[in-house]
Amino acid sequence: MGQYRERIVKTEFSLIFFLLMLSVLGCKGKPPEEVVKPPPVPEIEYLPVDYVFLLDNSGSIPRGEPRVFAREAIKAFVELSEINDKISLIAFDEDARLLVSRVIQSQSDKDFIKNAVEEGLRFDGQYTDISIAFLYLTENRQNFFRGTGYTPAVILISDGKLQPKPPRSVNNAYQQIINSLNNLSGIPFYTIGLGETAIYEDFLPNISGLVLLRDKIATPTSGHFYHIRSVDALIETYFNILHLTKGISEVKGKYMFWVDESTKRISALVLKKKPNRDICTTSDIVIKDPGKRKFAYPNIPANIRWVQGNYYDLITIDGPSLGKWQINLRNGRELEIFSILKRLINLRFKVEKSYWDNEKKIVLAWLYDERRKGLSDVPCEMTAKFDKKERFKESHHYISFKKAENDVYVAVLKSHNELKISPGDYVLQIMAKNEEKYFYRLTEPIEFN
Incomplete structure (x- = not known):
């Protein structure tokens, strides 16, 4: 990430000692559900x-x-x-x-x-x-x-x-x-x-x-x-x-946005044209809010900013209400959209770039609340899609995280048959979800070997 990309919040020396002990214990440690009770994890602060x-x-x-x-x-x-x-x-x-x-x-x-x-x-x-x-x-x-x-x-x-x-x-x-x-x-x-x-x-x-x-x-x-x-x-x-x-996690789907109480802004760029190919026009684009109300340019609420361009439209929704928001095309075709959500609770993780063959392959994940300057206690299900790099896209292999006492989630990487993981390049993608609170976070695919 580079030394300027992160400013680490000070933590106790016990964190360093704890992580070192994990490497030493390897597969001879206690079972996964008892091994890890980690101390608070340092937060990466994303700066201008x-x-x-x-x-x-x-x-x-x-x-x-x-x-x-x-x-x-x-x-x-x-x-x-x-x-x-x-x-x-x-x-x-x-x-x-x-x-x-x-x-x-x-x-x-x-x-x-x-x-x-x-x-x-x-x-x-x-x-x-x-x-x-x-x-x-x-x-x-x-x-x-x-x-x-x-x-x-x-x-x-x-x-x-x-x-x-x-x-x-x-x-x-x-x-x-x-x-x-x-x-x-x-x-x-x-x-x-x-x-x-x-x-x-x-x-x-x-x-x-x-x-x-x-x-x-x-x-x-x-x-x-x-x-x-x-x-x-x-x-x-x-x-x-x-x-x-x-440090922004991915959104749910290409056109649906789960807005929880920490979401401050939705920014969505809708492609209308690519070289030698037309996709849609501004009049084709429709926004639907959680109350099922539909908006199209130029008849939009004050909290929506809609900038038109020749190749794309940029839609910004400030202070969106809780629930599911959607952006669709009137003609029913699939739109091409890229989105960023500004949220105050973000999914963080610690995955080593390499694991030794006999090492217990432990992954940490946590939710950081910028308002509290600490870990969030939002209840959620934490899982991860995990497989070898060459079959990751088609894989349906998932692992579950267990929540420790201090709101840090812990998982031990296992293969399909839960035997020893063979050497090679792997990909992991972590997801945190709570449907009742419209809470959804998804990391980028994380590569390691």
Whole structure:
């Protein structure tokens, strides 16, 4: 997560001792229902984020609508950012230049950034010199990242094929990237690899764009790599990054929102158009509240903000009432929607990146209430979908958590037949649910081995 991504609330020394004891006990400890009575778990505090976009301005993105959509995707990210977040945009081709850097305090700041995207990002450069962007970021680090109290995050978008302007060599440019990463330690990089051809081509022996973006940049910095075949997937990818950097759990379904008493806001982006494909129009979109009332633009209540766009509409519902909210299309077709809920009770977890073969594989989960600055006592059922990575999507294997005395939930990972888990890559996704209170939380898939 990076040292700036989290500020840990102080806990007793007993937590460290307890976790060490779990590793030592391994499978020879007491049964799972008796082994773990953990002390309060430290909370990860999600702070305002300093986002820096490094944007490949070369001709990697096809002309026409794909380039328009790429700009619209960045604008969507800007719209969904929060007060006191900071957004900086650096475009690069043969050189690097700053398009904008601004702290968001109001809607006018978001509009200013979106205008900079529209005017400054043309995708018409002849070269792809990622190293120039890294050097620019390193030399101006203090101008982009505010330090303590803020989370840094770099979002790099490129096909990854390193092409500096001659006479600069590819090897020289590559070494510059590696050196810059050493000077940018503690900052997670979220890399987005575009395309299906250039990203696989080696520009140095055994070094392709895929290897550079995933293995040399994202993984070592505790970031994340996303490979998308076309710009159609950009908005969804940006949403995933927002979820990671803001610590927001997923919503229930694509169009239904369970609103509990801690929910402060629903933000939903409804896609109306993709390059070469129309999906819906604004008049097709309908909101249904828990009282079965339906709303459509422009006849909406005062607490709903509806921003129309060429490619998407952004719907924001402040202070939604308790119950199930829905957004649908009149024509009955399935809509394409990406949503973020601002809630004051959030699902947190502790899963090790690796477990030893003979180690008792213990997972902790808890609900943190920002209002109490402590663990929530909301009653819920805590379960997790768990299986090997290659069969996780089709799996129906679930494990249950047991609630300890201090509101921390504990589970021991088991295979289908409850025998020893074989070595390999696994995925876990944790869910907390209380239907009576319309309470639902779902983590992103968590990978470990």
